[in-house]
Amino acid sequence: MIKIEKWEDLNLSDKIECDHCHLEFSKDVMIEDEGHYFCCNGCQGVFHLLSDEGLDSFYKKAKGVKLDPQTQQFEDSSNFDAPAFYDKFVKRTDDGFSEVSLIIEGIHCAACVWLNEKALINMDGVVATNINYTNNKAKIVWDNDVVALSKIIDMIRAIGYNAYPYDASLQELKANEERKDYYLRIAVAVFATMNMMTIMVAQYAGYFSGITEDIKHILNIGEWVLSTPVLFYSGWPFFKGMYYGLKTKTVNMDTLVATGSLLTYIYSIYITLTRTGEAYFDSVTMIVTFVLVGKFLEALSKKSIADTLDIMSKNLPSDVKVVVNNEVVTKNVNDILIGDIVLISAGERVALDGELLEGNGTFDESSLTGESEPIYKSVGDSIISGTVSIDADIKYKTTKDYAHSTMSNIVSLLENAMNNKPKIQQLANKLSEYFSSTILLLAAITFVGWYFYSSNFEQSFITAISVIVIACPCALALATPVATLVGLSIASKKGILFKEASQLETMANANILALDKTGTITQGRPQVVNEKVLEKFDTSLLYSLLSNSKHPIAKAVVSHIYDENLHCFELESLKNIPSQGITAMYNGKMLAGGNAKLMKTIGIDVESSSKNSEFYFAYGEKLLAKFELFDMPREDAIEAIVKIKKMGIDVIMLTGDHKQSAQKVASLVGITNFEAELSPEQKANYIDKLHEEKNVVVMAGDGVNDILALASSDIAIAMGNGSDIAIEVSDVVLLNDTFSSLYDSFKISQRTFKMIKQNLGLSLVYNMVTIPLAIAGYIIPLIAAISMSLSSLLVVGNSMRIKLGYKDK
């Protein structure tokens, strides 16, 4: 527990910590309660609740972690008991309990998890709780006859957290199960491979320096025991893959791995039992282990669509306030009809499209348009779902139902786009398909040929198997993963994260780069580029006026004029005029700062001729200064775009902005090809059109207005400060958010792809040499053993050259 005496000692300092949330506040604003201090009633309530429930050891466990103060006012939790909610989120377990998946908000530390679990399990009727600290997802099992879900939610809220349900959709569950399945199989494979290696040391030593037949036999049996679970348990996915392949009449990599390892296994058993020649159990385990790990890495990096959509729907409210018969009722968004009157207060997000009836204020539409300027709306203007009311308390009439509102449309379009994301067929897979079928065919021909030639079944069978064994795709299987691994590690060192290994290959084939303008090519905030002082004035006046505005233009001007000698005057009757500027009174005269429109309303005639945004400053009806502002391109954009163009990649700019500013930015960074005034859907359509012309498109963007285009491109790149959703949709994330890393990601992927091609070539050459020898029956164990490891070494060594080549540059 926190010692009170300690606070007494610290009396001199004016800031103390709240005993619940541990945020620091000045002592005189704190609520004092029997020696404890709290920043608000919420914290005080939670603190007492925890002591009453005997849960106060939470504070000891949390060790001063700062929590969110308990200030939120929650709506009635009774909607959690609604039948519709139960239908959607609550499952019945086999033994008759109810189960729900929740996301718990406000979890900061392991102690928070402890507190929630403990508080819930202490409730009557709660049977089991499991809260995952990593992703804050909770599973709660309770007896519905004893306690209602709303009571459980109330408890979570009472102790200072909030919970909202999520659909533990089959997709996510399936992905988790698949991952776990891989863990198990890999654990077995790695265990067996490591033990196998110790035995192989003895085998190889014995091969060169002599070994008695008996000991070799025992070692072979040991290998047999170890390789059996690897082949049949760890290698099971390959057999399954082969089965599905056969069903659809395709030969895939799985076929080759499965037949190769199975035949090697059978062949080795034969060798072990007859005590002739060399067994290849080690090849069986190695092949299965390596290829399985490669497959697992691929599965691990695959994004789950479910997670993205979780984030999207979290951004949309599920309930809205509706006016029915002059009363305000909370309704689920799906129950709202066209023509209903909906209330929105400041800070809320709009769920349904509509038309404004009463009130006015500014809306943040950046989630749709990407433009950061707030938009002023008054009666008759359209209200768009997904936007946020900044300061507006309004009533509006819905013109669309929830399912047809803009944001729901974007969510469903996104779902579509992500499911149908174009995938370039991977070179290695294509190659291995031909390769696999050729080898199987060759083996069959060898068997038939030898059987007719020698009429010796045993010899023909072993020769045929040795063809498959020698060709078994060790080098081929390693060709792609090793090269991509090296490529990925270089990329991550440069702050470029590829979410899927295969994307390196896709990106290397790209021939078009589509860029968003605001926030991607440009810095996303205007800067003063031109300043014209018409009459000398005290900059402190301008400073005191503008420090009252949060508008990006005001901020830009402030940062332009700022120096330490500035001070704030006391201004009177300050007025923010939406989409015009700001006015105030000082010494009986009017101060005004804003655009040309504002100047006209206060009676100053200005000529606006510039392509840039303009800001005028007037005092007492006299124009004093004029600033021109422009959202400048990033510093490294020009150089990087030139380099990317040199690689033979077309650069196109897609923007929602108007033509003039698009033209200006495009000419500044050297882009000749651009499309302006595009809506989010139009951007996506444009990319689809490029696909139809057989182009491979890389799209880079940062905002929600780009996500549709990002999702429909082959490779989506989110710049580091992009919105969460944009990062979620993207395939590549640039951590240091620069254009040069965009260029690097192109270069690394192209270099890696070149290495993959070389590796495949090398392993094919190896096979072209060894397979004829095997067919002719000349392969002796020594050659097989050496050439197999040699080919793998060659491939690994070659891949390392990506690194060397990169350092030279």
Added chain:
Amino acid sequence: MDSWVIGMMMSVSIFLGSIALVALLWAIKKGQFDDEEKFLNAALYDDENELNDAAKKEKKRKDASKKKEYIPE
């Protein structure tokens, strides 16, 4: 050295190793590694109280299941 010694040592070591492997597989299956953060923080919650809590939790689940079974009677 007689070859049975090698055979015996090999089988014993594989057997011992496989016990550890089975324990690992069991832990993965039970979901003990599902939450890496909690797993790493487990040391903080490892005294008598937590053991008692775990026992209580198990008992509660059992009792609740039993009670459920009585209802049809």
